[in-house]
Amino acid sequence: MHNHPIASVIDDDESVRTAMSSLVRSLDWDVRLYASAEAFLASDVDQVACIISDVQMPGMSGLDMYRHLLDKGVTQPIIFISAFASDAVRRQALDLGALCVLTKPVDGAEVSRCLAGLEPDDSQGE
Template sequence: MSIVDDDEGSRLALSNLVRSLGFQVRLYESAEEFLTSASVVDVACLISDICMPGMSGIDMYEYLLAQGYAPPTIFVSAYPTPSLQARAANSDALVLLEKPYPAASMTHWLSVAIGKP
């Protein structure tokens, strides 16, 4: 699992949840940092904030799609405007969760992403 979020508190809280479920996780504070990492081709699930300085989470996902590789992706956003919601829905990502989201929602979507009921 890889988490891309410019907010350190959100990134760390989500990584604690993911680790508590038994998954290994890598953390990135920007889309650019993730895209230049070796994790791009070796990630089972990508969790990304949408609104970040520089490249947005959706732009990063669209870039991955254009490169022929986009892992199951869960978007998160504190400010999911209708236009962001529509763009996320049209991107083939799994879901857009509004921050703060219940841990049970993230747990459900992580199960969907890795194909476990």
């Protein structure tokens, strides 16, 4: 039996979480939703195949959350989304190792492209 990979969506805006959840589920991923970086950090992070996080949130930012995860040895890929993705923020995110940095409103094709390389499939050793 094949389990779907799990993506965690972290955004303080419920409408963004709901829309992203629908999109990611349509790509055959399971989704867990979190309203804050703190709530995500309190979860079972190790079961997640990919993190999709807003950059700017009340409390801990998405960038600070990912720095915290990296400091703890967590290496899951992350996709950052932001309505305010300046060049400086984009550069910081990519320097941290972000898979993608997307601007809201997010295009479903961009999310699909970012997730495509993470899905376990039968193509081995291309």
